[in-house]
Every structure is written in C-alpha cells, then in structure tokens.
Amino acid sequence: MKFKMKQVGVLLLASVFLLSACGGAKNNGAADASNAKTGANGGNAAVDKPVNITWMNILHTASTPTGKVQSLIEEKTNTKIKFSWVPDASKEERINTALASNSLADIVTLTILDNSSVRNALKSGMFWEVEPYLDEFPNLATISEDKRRSASIAGKLYGVPFQKDVARNGVIIRKDWLDKLGLPVPKTTDELMDVAKAFTEQDPDGNGVKDTVGFIDRNDLIYGAFKTLGSYFGTPNYWQHSEDGKMTPEFETEGYVKAMDFMKATYDNGYINKDFAVTAKTDQQEGFAQGKAGIYVGALFDGKNLLNLAKGIQDDMELVLVNNITSTGNESDRAIWAGNNGIGGLLAFPKSEVKDEAELKQVLKFVNDLMDDDIYALMTYGIEGVHYSIDGDMAVTILDNDLWKQEVQPFASSRPKEPGYKIHDADPLKVEATKLILENEEFAVLNPVYSLESETYTTMGSELQKIITDATYKYILGSIDLNGFKAEVEKWKKSGGSKIISEYEAAYKEANS
Amino acid sequence: MKASSVASMDVRVEPELQRKASPILTSLKRNKLLYLMIFPGLLYFIVFKYLPMGGLVIAFQDYQPYLGITGSPWVGLKHFERLFTEPTFFMLLRNTLILFAMNIVFFFPLPIILALMLNEVRNKWFKSAVQTIIYIPHFMSWVIIVSITYVFLNVDGGVINELLAVLGFNKISFLTSPEWLRTMYIGQIIWKELGWSTIIYLAAITVVDTQLYEAAEMDGAGRWRKTWHITLPAIRPVIITLLILKIGSTLDLGFEHMYLLLNSLNREVAEIFDTYIYTAGLKNGQLSFSTTVGLFKGVVGLILVMASNKLAKKFGEDGVY
Numbered sequence: 113m114k115f116k117m118k119q120v121g122v123l124l125l126a127s128v129f130l131l132s133a134c135g136g137a138k139n140n141g142a143a144d145a146s147n148a149k150t151g152a153n154g155g156n157a158a159v160d161k162p163v164n165i166t167w168m169n170i171l172h173t174a175s176t177p178t179g180k181v182q183s184l185i186e187e188k189t190n191t192k193i194k195f196s197w198v199p200d201a202s203k204e205e206r207i208n209t210a211l212a213s214n215s216l217a218d219i220v221t222l223t224i225l226d227n228s229s230v231r232n233a234l235k236s237g238m239f240w241e242v243e244p245y246l247d248e249f250p251n252l253a254t255i256s257e258d259k260r261r262s263a264s265i266a267g268k269l270y271g272v273p274f275q276k277d278v279a280r281n282g283v284i285i286r287k288d289w290l291d292k293l294g295l296p297v298p299k300t301t302d303e304l305m306d307v308a309k310a311f312t313e314q315d316p317d318g319n320g321v322k323d324t325v326g327f328i329d330r331n332d333l334i335y336g337a338f339k340t341l342g343s344y345f346g347t348p349n350y351w352q353h354s355e356d357g358k359m360t361p362e363f364e365t366e367g368y369v370k371a372m373d374f375m376k377a378t379y380d381n382g383y384i385n386k387d388f389a390v391t392a393k394t395d396q397q398e399g400f401a402q403g404k405a406g407i408y409v410g411a412l413f414d415g416k417n418l419l420n421l422a423k424g425i426q427d428d429m430e431l432v433l434v435n436n437i438t439s440t441g442n443e444s445d446r447a448i449w450a451g452n453n454g455i456g457g458l459l460a461f462p463k464s465e466v467k468d469e470a471e472l473k474q475v476l477k478f479v480n481d482l483m484d485d486d487i488y489a490l491m492t493y494g495i496e497g498v499h500y501s502i503d504g505d506m507a508v509t510i511l512d513n514d515l516w517k518q519e520v521q522p523f524a525s526s527r528p529k530e531p532g533y534k535i536h537d538a539d540p541l542k543v544e545a546t547k548l549i550l551e552n553e554e555f556a557v558l559n560p561v562y563s564l565e566s567e568t569y570t571t572m573g574s575e576l577q578k579i580i581t582d583a584t585y586k587y588i589l590g591s592i593d594l595n596g597f598k599a600e601v602e603k604w605k606k607s608g609g610s611k612i613i614s615e616y617e618a619a620y621k622e623a624n625s
Numbered sequence: 626m627k628a629s630s631v632a633s634m635d636v637r638v639e640p641e642l643q644r645k646a647s648p649i650l651t652s653l654k655r656n657k658l659l660y661l662m663i664f665p666g667l668l669y670f671i672v673f674k675y676l677p678m679g680g681l682v683i684a685f686q687d688y689q690p691y692l693g694i695t696g697s698p699w700v701g702l703k704h705f706e707r708l709f710t711e712p713t714f715f716m717l718l719r720n721t722l723i724l725f726a727m728n729i730v731f732f733f734p735l736p737i738i739l740a741l742m743l744n745e746v747r748n749k750w751f752k753s754a755v756q757t758i759i760y761i762p763h764f765m766s767w768v769i770i771v772s773i774t775y776v777f778l779n780v781d782g783g784v785i786n787e788l789l790a791v792l793g794f795n796k797i798s799f800l801t802s803p804e805w806l807r808t809m810y811i812g813q814i815i816w817k818e819l820g821w822s823t824i825i826y827l828a829a830i831t832v833v834d835t836q837l838y839e840a841a842e843m844d845g846a847g848r849w850r851k852t853w854h855i856t857l858p859a860i861r862p863v864i865i866t867l868l869i870l871k872i873g874s875t876l877d878l879g880f881e882h883m884y885l886l887l888n889s890l891n892r893e894v895a896e897i898f899d900t901y902i903y904t905a906g907l908k909n910g911q912l913s914f915s916t917t918v919g920l921f922k923g924v925v926g927l928i929l930v931m932a933s934n935k936l937a938k939k940f941g942e943d944g945v946y
Contacts, residue, residue: 236689389801582893
C-alpha cells in the first residue's frame with residue numbers, strides 16, 4: 113500500500129515537472145522574440161544597386177502593412193528595406209530586450225527617450241552621433257536648431273529627431289448637441305463644465321432617457337483629458353522654471369490642483385464616464401462614437417476618426433474643435449502643453465549594425481529621402497488612384513478607408529517629419545485640426561527639462577511618477593483629500609524627488625551658463 | 626534540486642549496489658536505461674534553469690547592455706540596499722504574502738473537496754461530463770478571463786452593476802477599488818483552476834485499495850466515514866507534496882494575471898514582486914535592480930520549500946526530497 117503511494121508520488125512529481133517544463137519553455141521563447149539582423153549593408157556595392165536597410169520600427173496599427181507602398185518607397189530611395197515591427201503597446205520591453213541583447217537593426221526607432229535604459233544606451237555610445245553629418249543632406253539640414261537641442265541628450269544628438277506637431281491637443285465637442293440645447297461653444301473652463309452638465313442632465317440626444325454624460329476619458333493622465341485641462345488652468349509642462357533657478361514639478365503648482373478639482377467635480381457630479389480610470393482608448397473612442405458622451409479631450413485630429421467611427425451609429429454627429437479655452441477668459445492666458453517639445457523620438461543608428469561612416473551616410477541619405485514630398489505623400493496617403501484622389505489644391509480624399517488603414521496607415525508613424533507639407537487631407541475636420549494645431553504652436557508650453565539630465569530621474573523617475581499618478585487618480589476619485597495628496601508629494605520628495613529637483617536645477621544652470 | 630530528487634529516487638531502489646570500488650559507475654551501468662530516460666529532463670534543467678543562473682551576477686553590477694557583463698561596473702550590494710530601504714518593498718512583501726495566504730486558505734482545499742465529491746458520484750457518464758466542463762476554464766488565457774470579468778464588473782454598463790442598480794443597491798466599482806482586488810483575484814483563480822487542480826487528487830484516489838472500503842462497509846461505515854478514514858488518509862501524501870510545491874512558489878503569484886488587474890487605484894494592494902520586476906526591469910530597463918528583486922524572490926522561495934519539507938518530515942510524511 114505504502115509502496116503504491118510512493119509510485120503515485122513519483123508519477124505525480126514527474127507530471128508536475130513535465131508541466132512546469134512546458135510552462136518554462138514558453139517563457140523562454142517569448143523573451144527573445146526580437147529581431148535578428150539580416151543581410152549586411154551593401155557598403156561597397158555599385159551605385160545603382162539597392163542598399164539593404166533593416167529598420168526596427170514601431171507599429172501603431174493592429175497589423176503590419178501589406179500592398180505596394182513599401183516597394184514604391186524602396187524604388188524611390190533605391191533601397192531594400194526590411195522592417196522589424198515592434199507593436200507600440202509592447203515597445204518598452206521589446207526595445208529594452210533588443211538593447212540588452214544587442215539585436216538591433218540599421219535604423220532603430222526610439223520613441224521613449226525618457227526611458228532609463230534607452231537613455232543609458234544612447235549615452236553609452238551605442239549609437240552614432242549624427243549632428244556633424246546632418247548638414248550634408250538637404251532635408252536633414254532643415255531640422256531647426258531648437259529641435260536638435262530638444263532631442264539631444266547631454267548636448268549630443270544621437271539620431272535624426274522625428275519632427276512632430278508641437279502641441280496637438282484640444283477639446284472636441286458634439287456641435288449638434290450644443291445647438292440642440294442652445295449652448296455656445298465654450299471659451300472658459302467654467303463654460304466647459306456647464307456644457308458637461310447640460311450634456312449629462314438635459315438629454316442632448318433627445319431619446320428621453322438620461323443616458324449621456326459630458327466627458328468621456330480614458331486611463332491616461334497625459335494624453336487623456338487631464339494634462340490638457342491642466343494647461344487651461346496654467347499648469348506647467350511637467351516642470352516650471354523660475355527666474356531664480358528654482359525647478360518646481362507640475363504637481364506642486366496651483367494649476368495642477370485646479371485641474372484635479374475640475375476633474376473631481378466632473379466625477380462627483382457624474383459628468384464623466386465613471387470608469388474612466390480603467391477605460392482603454394478604443395473603448396473611449398467607441399463610446400464617443402456611440403453617443404454616450406459629448407466631450408472628448410485629446411489630440412485634435414482624432415475628430416476625423418471619431419466621426420468615421422460614428423458613421424451608421426450617430427449619423428447626426430457634428431463636431432467642433434476647440435483650442436482656445438482658458439480658465440480666466442483672457443486670450444493672454446492661453447496655453448497648451450507641448451508633447452515632448454515637438455520631438456517624436458529619434459531614428460538612431462547602432463554602431464554594431466552601421467559599421468562605418470560610409471554606411472552611416474547611406475542610411476542618413478535614406479532618412480533624408482524619406483522626407484521628400486513624394487515619399488511623404490506615399491507614407492501618409494498611399495498611392496494616387498489606389499488609396500487617394502487629389503485635387504488642384506493638393507487636397508487629398510481617401511478613396512477606401514479600410515484599404516488605406518491596412519496598406520498605408522502603418523507607415524504614418526515612420527515619417528521623420530510630419531508638419532510642413534503642401535499636400536493635405538481634404539476632410540474639413542482634418543483641415544481644421546491642422547489649422548488649430550498650427551495655432552497651438554504659438555501658445556505651446558515647453559518642458560524645460562526635456563533635454564536635461566537627472567541621474568535619479570533616469571533610474572527611479574518612472575517608479576516615483578507612479579506615486580504621483582496614483583495620488584492624482586485617488587484625489588479625483590475622492591479617496592484622498594488635498595492634505596493626502598500633499599502627503600504623497602512629500603513621499604515623492606523623500607523617496608528621491610528632492611534629488612531630481614536639485615539635479616535638474618544644476619543641469620539647467622550648466623546648460624544655460 | 627528538482628532534477629536530483631528524481632535521480633536519487635532511482636538510486637535508492639537498489640541500495641545493495643553501493644559496495645565496491647566505483648559504485649556510481651556500476652549503478653550507472655546497471656541502470657543505463659533509466660538514466661537515459663532522465664537525461665532529456667536533466668538537460669532541460671541544465672540549459673534552461675541552471676546556466677541562466679549565471680546571469681544573476683548582474684544583481685551586483687550596474688549592468689549596461691552595451692558594456693556587457695564583463696564591462697559593467699561592480700557595485701556590491703547597492704541594489705540590495707535600495708530594495709530593502711525602499712518603502713515599496715514592504716508593500717510588495719505584504720501584498721505578496723497576503724495573496725499567498727489567501728491562496729492557501731481559500732483555494733488550496735477546494736480541489737480536494739471537489740475531488741472527494743466527484744469520487745462519490747456513481748453515474749460514470751455524469752461524472753466525466755462534469756469533469757470535462759470544469760476543466761475548460763483552465764485552457765483560457767488570463768487575458769480572456771480578466772476581460773470577461775471586466776465586461777461583467779465595470780460600472781458603465783457592466784452586467785453585475787446593472788443588476789445591482791435594478792435591485793436598488795449602489796453600484797460598486799469593483800475594478801478600481803482596492804477592497805475588491807483580492808476577492809476578485811482569488812475568485813478568478815478558483816474559477817479558472819479549480820477543475821484542473823482536481824486531476825491529481827482524482828488520480829490519487831483511484832489507487833486506494835477497494836478492499837478497504839468493502840471492509841469498512843462491513844463494519845457499518847457510511848460514506849462520510851469512508852471518506853474521512855480511508856480516502857483522505859490515502860491521499861494525504863499527495864496533499865502534502867502539492868502543498869510543499871505550492872509553498873515553494875509562494876512568491877510566484879502569476880505575473881500575467883495580476884498585471885491585467887493592476888491599475889493606479891488598486892496598486893497599493895495589487896503590486897506584487899512579479900509586476901514590480903516587470904515594470905522596473907523590462908519597462909524601465911533597470912536590469913540589475915530587477916534581477917536583485919528576482920534573486921530575493923528566489924531565495925525566499927527556496928528557504929520556504931526547505932522549511933516546509935523539513936516540517937513535513939517531522940510530522941512523519943515523505944516530503945518532496
């Protein structure tokens with residue numbers, strides 16, 4: 113009897129090990145899913161032979177592009193491109209694993225420059241410093257001094273900066289609902305609150321049921337509503353720098369607290385979707401499209417997407433884009449935070465793949481060519497006649513949205529430069545968004561520490577930021593009060609925040625002396 | 626450790642071999658087929674479990690990928706100091722231990738009870754139908770299970786909350802309140818793993834000598850008595866073994882599951898070592914620091930498994946090694 117039990121025990125153990133073995137193997141496989149370098153560069157190849165280029169790139173869409181766009185890009189730039197796509201959602205771990213195992217490509221898209229391992233990798237000399245070469249190429253030479261400085265790390269530029277719109281955020285409101293309730297387009301935060309209230313309480317969709325709210329937001333304090341509303345209340349962009357050399361983090365300013373109070377009021381009164389703290393972006397946009405809410409705070413060009421999503425569900429939807437809200441009503445107080453100071457990251461070239469100057473120049477030439485008008489059009493709208501039609505004013509109409517999404521959209525985030533091209537979308541909302549975003553530039557609030565170094569921030573910054581993020585949510589949702597919030601800020605300071613402040617102050621002094 | 630326990634059991638079968646010049650060689654020769662069978666498993670453990678342990682040295686370095694293990698500077702116990710002095714450490718330890726305790730108290734006994742109940746089912750067809758149905762959730766990924774929970778529990782239109790509202794109760798924000806996190810976590814584990822976990826117990830029960838039941842029946846024992854005095858003692862070694870293994874993985878609460886449940890509002894109770902290692906290590910690229918956390922986790926697990934094994938032996942059980 114006892115012996116029998118032992119046998120069972122052995123069998124059992126064996127099966128447990130087998131099971132754990134299966135589990136373990138799976139993990140090991142997944143960890144190394146990053147790309148491997150293929151094919152050498154055609155360094156010494158003849159002039160007209162296409163250059164092989166590998167590109168580790170971020171993918172913002174659900175699937176990788178199909179169709180002919182890539183081969184046309186290759187034809188125009190005389191290259192052979194091999195993409196290794198990294199989904200945006202998992203970019204941190206994928207890029208970090210690739211950096212750690214040194215399995216990179218000729219071009220690496222680095223969008224998370226404040227990530228400590230990316231920063232360390234850049235500083236360690238893993239990538240080419242490109243500034244001395246930029247002026248040799250006509251398109252790269254146009255990158256402004258400001259952009260170069262903003263994208264630098266400790267004064268050195270380790271890649272070609274992605275040039276993006278400086279400040280793209282604003283408020284998108286259901287115009288048809290405003291009209292129905294006889295409300296003006298809001299110009300102040302108080303009016304915005306009134307609109308949210310009316311949208312919640314006065315049945316703007318006229319179905320007799322109280323099933324709408326004012327705002328619809330998502331689980332993102334930065335690209336969601338909070339940071340944009342913060343700008344309207346005069347919150348600095350992450351850091352405030354005063355004349356006497358003091359650095360103040362945004363959450364110690366009055367504007368930040370006012371923005372929290374605003375969000376808290378919308379939450380307490382039910383003017384916002386109750387679960388916004390756990391709502392994903394797609395759910396947010398779909399909710400808006402389904403007519404659950406009437407105010408969307410985010411990127412202004414999302415208006416077009418929202419309207420597209422609403423087709424067939426909310427056919428009455430009309431949208432108005434607003435970028436001039438202030439808390440005081442004074443035009444002079446207009447402000448809007450600049451996302452990453454208009455830098456979308458870097459196109460960096462690892463020395464392990466791009467072996468010498470000659471190769472570097474080939475790759476830089478390729479990046480330079482990507483900024484040409486015709487390739488910009490190709491990467492933005494696709495192929496004329498297939499994806500879009502164009503009129504005399506260079507206004508583009510997309511022919512088949514689904515085809516465009518599948519074959520063209522994935523390339524959109526790979527464009528080294530986004531603003532400043534003649535060719536444009538004919539969609540009126542898109543035109544309006546472009547106009548407002550350009551207008552925003554004048555009122556953009558820059559982040560004063562964007563290119564500065566803080567050792568503590570690099571190692572512990574994102575851990576520390578969690579304290580503030582969590583406290584902000586808790587304050588808005590009412591589980592802590594202002595004193596509780598201040599206690600969390602103290603905790604942030606004690607855990608390393610004070611060091612970050614003094615390091616930034618020192619770095620600022622050094623950079624501006 | 627795991628591999629050697631398998632090996633030692635096989636050696637133990639023929640102790641009389643250990644007498645002459647090179648007993649190991651003789652035993653190897655005698656049992657070469659057995660060793661051949663162990664070999665793939667052994668190889669797996671060496672390649673995937675032991676060799677990577679060498680990487681643990683980066684816990685004592687400021688590891689930078691570009692410089693590699695040989696080039697990165699040594700920093701001694703800096704990362705350990707940081708780990709033990711950070712306030713997060715105690716939060717992580719507390720959350721991990723509480724969840725582990727709940728796991729043992731609320732989840733561990735359930736499969737045993739369920740297996741005993743299934744064992745009493747007379748209708749073969751009904752029994753296997755029930756088994757099949759309760760195994761299914763095991764094959765779903767956590768993403769699906771957490772998504773289902775999300776659909777049921779969210780405040781804006783979640784089924785449960787709508788039901789609460791109709792019945793006149795206040796809506797509860799299950800997903801964002803720290804009070805509900807642990808209940809939700811354990812509940813999901815029970816839903817997913819309960820059926821699957823009964824397999825081993827059911828297998829153990831089938832080995833029980835039926836004569837014992839017959840003898841007990843003669844003595845007038847009812848079902849309850851038979852279960853209590855025969856079935857349970859018979860599967861006790863299995864229960865102990867599984868408990869020890871479970872304790873060994875105390876700090877492995879399942880990264881994927883918790884990561885999906887974690888948000889800004891329930892972090893204070895939801896952040897555990899696994900999620901922390903992921904955010905600190907992979908997302909923020911602090912490879913050395915997260916290795917330190919992982920090492921700490923591993924050491925604690927080893928100590929716990931050895932202690933519980935010793936305890937089991939003290940109470941006259943077999944233990945796992």
